[in-house]
Amino acid sequence: MAKGILVDYEWCSGCHTCEMACTVELSHRGFPEGHCGVKLHEEGVYQIGEDKWTDINMPIFTDLCDQCAERMAQGEAEPTCVKHCQAHVLKYGDIADLAKDLAEKPKQVLYCLEK
Numbered sequence: 001m002a003k004g005i006l007v008d009y010e011w012c013s014g015c016h017t018c019e020m021a022c023t024v025e026l027s028h029r030g031f032p033e034g035h036c037g038v039k040l041h042e043e044g045v046y047q048i049g050e051d052k053w054t055d056i057n058m059p060i061f062t063d064l065c066d067q068c069a070e071r072m073a074q075g076e077a078e079p080t081c082v083k084h085c086q087a088h089v090l091k092y093g094d095i096a097d098l099a100k101d102l103a104e105k106p107k108q109v110l111y112c113l114e115k
Contacts, residue, residue, distance in 0.1 A: 037065030
């Protein structure tokens with residue numbers, strides 16, 4: 001079954017831990033520094049309505065993301081970005097299961113990254 005990563009961006013704090021974890025993982029595989037399978041898009045703080053403010057941070061997965069295939073083949077339970085996410089906004093699993101979670105809550109994005 002196809003695997004994916006569900007991002008609950010409502011609660012992403014913008015800490016960049018997903019990027020750092022991925023950069024370290026890819027550097028072990030010979031990728032140049034700064035290349036990453038996930039990049040954090042920071043929309044910034046802005047006002048919506050009279051009394052409400054929002055701060056949108058969105059992890060976006062790139063073509064370099066292979067869901068840590070090498071790591072997973074060695075028996076790890078989840079990609080390094082998911083493991084190290086401090087806000088616990090990344091969830092790894094079967095696309096069908098993640099799609100059910102996606103349908104239950106707004107402000108989420110589901111990535112299917114299988115090649």
